[in-house]
Amino acid sequence: MLKLLIVEDEEIICETLARLTDWSSLGIELIGTCQDGVDAYHMILDECPDIVMTDINMPGISGLELIERIQRTALDTRFLILSGYAEFDYAKRAMKSGVKHYLLKPCDEEQLRSALQEMVSECLQLKQEKNLSPVTIQDAQIQHVMLQNLIREGIRLPNVTTKLFETNAPYLELYEQPFQYCAIYYLEKNFINSAMEQLRRYWTNTSQNICFHAIYTVNVLLLIFPDYTRDYSSLDDFLSTLHFPDQKVSIVYERKTFPNLEKLLLMLLPKLKRYDTFYFVEEDHLIPNSNYDLIFSDVSLITQKLLQEHSPGDDRSIIEIEEELHNILLSVGDKDFLIQLASQLLISLSIETVSGDIKTISQTLSRLHNEDNLTNICNITMNEIYQITDTSSNGKYSxxxxxxxxxxxxxxxxxxxxxxxxxxxxxxxxxxxxxxxxxxxxxxxxxxxxxxxxxxxxxxxxxxxxxxxxxxxxxxxxxxxxxxxxxxxxxxxxxxxxxxxxxxxxxxxxx
Known part of the structure; x- marks a missing residue:
């Protein structure tokens, strides 16, 4: 849902606007109202609304100054101006600054909905376009790492609880952003790369810059991506007609919309638990994920000990606990599984200590994938662990x-x-x-x-x-x-x- 703030100095008009329409039907959440330009400025900085509906003349700072101040920040807030006839010259000044939407007071529900529908489309398009920026691409890589770790954790839990999502909330949009879930059934493993190549080409040709996550189970390719548009008919047509000359059976396709990523994962995790192995699809290769419950259990237990200064019933020093962990890693003979363990360790420790250095963790994991020597993988992982445990804070704030x-x-x-x-x-x-x-x-x-x-x-x-x-x-x-x-x-x-x-x-x- 996109977030909307109403700024209007006349209380009756402000309340009327807040009740004028069904915001949720527009894909909008009304996050609040302000009757003062200064209060509105601070609320925009705190809440980062997608759309602000503002009056021109207000106490504190005017609607024009509010718009100009926010436009100097890095926020992507869009403005809808509400103005009387006498203020039209002011509105024209704001429109010269890039504000496209303007309504005369009093406005009716039909006028308001029409303007907001256009603004919603603009906001969604902007979110999609930002996926091409270097910062967003880097952020998308971190999102991949964090989502993969959450899924790995989730399939090993007997029951998925809110704690799983709470610990990952700092780095994933779990609750606010709608998500799409596409399932392509009866896709044989040897056609995955071809399917992914066709999908990327389709999105490039249709100018849809979508950062998606792909998972493969037995003959099923799953796609997960943020919902930035209202119309997926073209994508549905493309995926439902996907075929390969040597494929033994026809492809079957379905798509579902979820209000947020948490709801999607609550559906997906039980499905993935049924498989001994599933794969994250990365570029042109598959990353296997297996359930080695005993080793994962041991590593999880050691992770908790590292996070506690004094573990109940364990008088060993942190150095001794780290040495035990190092020995477990050295005993693993499979590269993919070793990296899977390293990912769990590094991300779990980083989240629990709230180090906020997920960017470094993501870069380390990329480095591990390019390393073939298992001993080097173990050493790189342990060096990162030493850094995290040495710099964990016990100060007043996280x-x-x-x-x-x-x-x-x-x-x-x-x-x-x-x-x-x-x-x-x-x-x-x-x-x-x-x-x-x-x-x-x-x-x-x-x-x-x-x-x-x-x-x-x-x-x-x-x-x-x-x-x-x-x-x-x-x-x-x-x-x-x-x-x-x-x-x-x-x-x-x-x-x-x-x-x-x-x-x-x-x-x-x-x-």
Whole structure:
């Protein structure tokens, strides 16, 4: 579901808009309403809505300034302007900045739905196009690694519980993004590469840049990918007519839509448990996954011991436990199974210590696939484990939350800093998950935390001996060339304007 925020300073109009239509029928979730431009700005930074419906004239900062400020960030938020006739010139200014959608007040449900349907299509198209960017391609590789590990864990559990999904939520969109599931039955193993090649060619020819996951069981090829469009009729036609001259039986095809990845996996994992071996399809080769329950059980137990300073009934040091683990890895004579074990170990340890360094883990696993010497694979794996266990944190915050706090301290003058940007480009984590954990551990939203730190920095500057203009102070603390916005949030936090604060505690700035 796409997320929508309504920004309107008149309470009655705001409530009317919120109740005007059935949002879910448009594939939209209404995440909230705001009656103030400053509050809306902070909520956009925290919630990252796909669509914002905003008025022009509002207290705090105007709808135009709200749009311009958000457009300077890395967010992909689209805006729908609501305006009276007298404000049309303002609307034209916003449209020159790239805003395509504009409605005159009052608007009816039909006008609103028509505009939003067009915006939904634009948002879905944008999500699909972003799959080609280098950052998104790298993120897709991490998603592959994390999903494969989750599936491996899931098939070994007697019962799949919410904990399995919770531990993987930082790196996978498990709950918010709809997913498609395609099953191609009676596909013989020797035709898999040809089928995958045809599928990639089809998606390239139809300009559908889809990052998909492929799994092969006995004569069944499964495709899993995010749902970014409303029409899959062309794909259905292509896959249902897929055939090979030497194939003994005809292909049978089906497709299902799931509201999110968690629901899809709850259906899929029991099916995969029926097989002793299944395969992840990667480029032109198959990665086997087998159920060696006893070894996996031993490795899982050792992993838990590594995560605990004092394991009940086990007085051995971490070094001794790591040595036992190393010996188990050295005893494995099959490369594919050894890499499977290494993947489980590295990802489980990284998640449980919340190290946030999944990018490095993904790169290490790619390196292991290219290594043929089993001893080298063991040594590379153990070296990575030493790094994780040595750097695990027992501080006030989870390591990845501490990374965010450090980033804010180091980049307080960065006007367009967002939690989404930090999550995706620095932590390589799911922004929604990071936002929830940030609030849980820090006790406030990211935008509130940043605002407080901007004000503390401003107070420090205003209390100094040098004379600073309000505009310069605003720039130094990341409020940009906007002394009015800076003054408003400064007064909201301190109870006084920057000028009064400077006169009372330091050198008065010139306005």
């Amino acid at each position: 390591p990845f939350i501490q990374k965010i706090i450090n980033y804010v301290d180091d980049h307080i003058s960065e006007e367009n800093m967002t939690l989404k940007g930090i999550s995706e480009n620095i932590l390589y984590m799911n922004a929604s998950y990071v936002s929830r954990i940030f609030v849980k551990e820090v006790g406030q939203t990211f935008s509130s935390y940043v605002t407080e730190h901007r004000i503390e920095k401003a107070k420090e500057i205003l209390s100094g001996t040098s004379v600073e203009q309000i505009q310069n102070v605003a720039t130094l603390v990341g409020c940009g060339n906007n002394p009015y916005y800076f003054s408003k949030i400064f007064k909201k936090v301190t109870g006084m304007t920057p000028t009064i604060y400077a006169r009372r505690f330091g050198t008065s700035p010139h306005n």
